Amino acid sequence: MHERRFLPSISLLAAFEAVARTGSVTLAARELNLTQSAVSRQIRLLEEKLGVDLFLRERQTVKLTLAGDGYAREIREALRRISNASLNLRANPRGGTLNLAVPATFGARWLAPRLAGFLRENSGIIVNLVTRFTPFDFRTDSIDAAIHVGSAQWPDAQLDLLMAEKVQPVCSPQFRRECYVSSAAQLLDQPLLHLNSRPDAWERWFIHQGVSFQSLHGMLFDEFTIMAQAAAAGLGIALLPTFLIAEELERGQLVSIVDGEIESAEKYYLAYRAERADYPPLSAFRKWIISEAGIAD
Known part of the structure; x- marks a missing residue:
């Protein structure tokens, strides 16, 4: 039938x-x-x-x-x-539309500034960006691909590794001048800023530094950009991905409070359905972003 x-x-x-x-x-x-x-x-x-x-x-x-x-x-x-x-x-009557889901901060701070280069190289392709934070079902969604941050797990999806992530503890210049911190252990006595989606990030950082601790408390945030702004405003110390705060570091709005950059547990992937890999806009974008991120195909 x-x-x-x-x-x-x-x-x-x-x-x-x-x-x-x-x-x-x-x-x-x-x-x-x-x-x-x-x-x-x-x-x-x-x-x-x-x-x-x-x-x-x-x-x-x-x-x-x-x-x-x-x-x-x-x-x-x-x-x-x-x-x-x-x-x-x-x-775009010639076709070539790519619907891409991205985490907001990654989209604004890493992808958007580079996207013009992709569009220049692929003039027939239109890229539509939507904000997504968690995996979804590609079979029932109109999204062609997504930037996934975390572990290499996404049901029924192909994952291409784009990059690892390094994080470091940062604060405002005035905060660093006034708190007199010179070692990782001394950060335990300072206000630490936490991200809801990474509740154990500070724990992993202190363990990596060989620092013992009982419990860690502090302000909670649900988005990297807001936490970065809070740190720049002097509200505390934030553990942030270095590549996402490059502008603040360059302008001196944020500074490293101690030497302690480490590779985080999170990695960045391009996720998509394997059977869609040959879709021309996705194929072109996949090759471009892997090259842009510095991972060999």
Whole structure:
């Protein structure tokens, strides 16, 4: 039995999604520039095609059934993806769109300043960036590839190593002048800034320095950039990736408080589905970013 037997037309699905979202045949008809009877007819045709009641009809109101509610969520996402694909194609009729998910700080501080070089070398490709922090299912998402930070684990995805990461303890110049720290052990008496996604980063750093400790406390942050700004403002000492704070170090807004740069447990990868590896925009981007990151292919 061919699956296309169960593939309704876009017009039927658009009518269903509009009624499901607005809760009104009248509002849906106005949005779609159709008559109410035309929208009602499309809903009935869709229900007949599927063999399932999607709405409960009470007097002049309609309400999604349990089955209709679940179907509406999936159809809404499918229509969104079709719309995005159409917008991408219109923006670049020759094709060549790459949808890339990136962590915000990496995207802003490392990737964005370099991306112009890739686009110059690949003038037919458009790169769309979205912010993502955790792995997702490529099979159900419209993302072609993602920058993954952490261990080499992403279900059902191919991972290309881009770079390792080194971190160092930094603070503002004034903070360093006023706290009189000269050894790693003395940092235990100072306010330490912590990142939510790396709760054991300071523990690993002190262990690497051979410093014993009981417990570590301090302000919590959910994003590198905010933590870097807090350190530059004199709120404490932050353990930050060196390559992501290159500008602050160069300008003197942040300074190393003790010699203690170490390689962190996190590494950077390009993640994608193996069967999409030959997609031309992804293939071109993969070769470029591996070269840019300094890892041999």
